[in-house]
Amino acid sequence: MESTQDLSHAVGLSRVLVGLMKGVVYREGDAPLWQDLLALQARVRDHVAVLGLELILDESEGYAFLRTRPGNEGEPELPRLVQRRALSFPVSLLLALLRKKLAEFDAGGGDTRLILARDEIVELIRVFLPAGSNEARLIDQVDTHINKIIELGFLRRLKAQGGEFEVRRLLKAFVDAQWLAEFDQRLAAYRAQLGGGEAEGAE
Missing domain, CATH: 1.10.10 (Arc Repressor Mutant, subunit A)
Structure with a gap:
């Protein structure tokens, strides 16, 4: 049975991932979400890596976003979730x-x-x-x-x-x-x- 802390982390992780999938997350725009992102950034990086994405996080400037992870030579190319414009x-x-x-x-x-x-x-x-x-x-x-x-x-x-x-x-x-x-x-x-x-x- 999951503890209250585990459930809280799961909810926080879901909120962070949804926020990042929608676009840029700003410290000034949602302080609680930003704090969850800082606390869970290692787990966020692991989750988005599966989708071929990487987390770009700048704590000093106060923003974070997802972008397509550069592929390694010899790896099959994944479909792009973040499209070039x-x-x-x-x-x-x-x-x-x-x-x-x-x-x-x-x-x-x-x-x-x-x-x-x-x-x-x-x-x-x-x-x-x-x-x-x-x-x-x-x-x-x-x-x-x-x-x-x-x-x-x-x-x-x-x-x-x-x-x-x-x-x-x-x-x-x-x-x-x-x-x-x-x-x-x-x-x-x-x-x-x-x-x-x-x-x-x-x-």
Whole structure:
């Protein structure tokens, strides 16, 4: 017969797994769930490994998510539970610019939350694009791109401050330092794609 503690751990594990399967788990969003995740992370890793997934947990930044585990050579490839997403050029560019802005913000110290107004996000795009009709179209569609990035979990709309957005620190896990170091070369490639096309996004 299971003890009360065993049942409590089983319920906690189920809650954590369901939360992770739904998306990113944030410390600030659900403190009890976050504590269960920290206490049970070894068991969580064992469970998701069976599904070909791995747990990415950043205690200092306060987020956790699942991603497809890289396969070892010679292993049969498992069906993907976490699908790759093809991102449009404007969304890919805006993610890169937001990540660069976050790096600059962190280098300056001070507050841990990067808050940007819509006009500041528009300016990020405008500065890095050549003048012309493509620029005008991108600016006109910025709200669509912002909404997509909110859906991806990299921006959060601040209801109390209309027209302002928090850049989620989760973005650091998807656009790493090496990628950022190659930003100028990537930006040149992006400019060559201004007529359209898809840029492969992070999982």
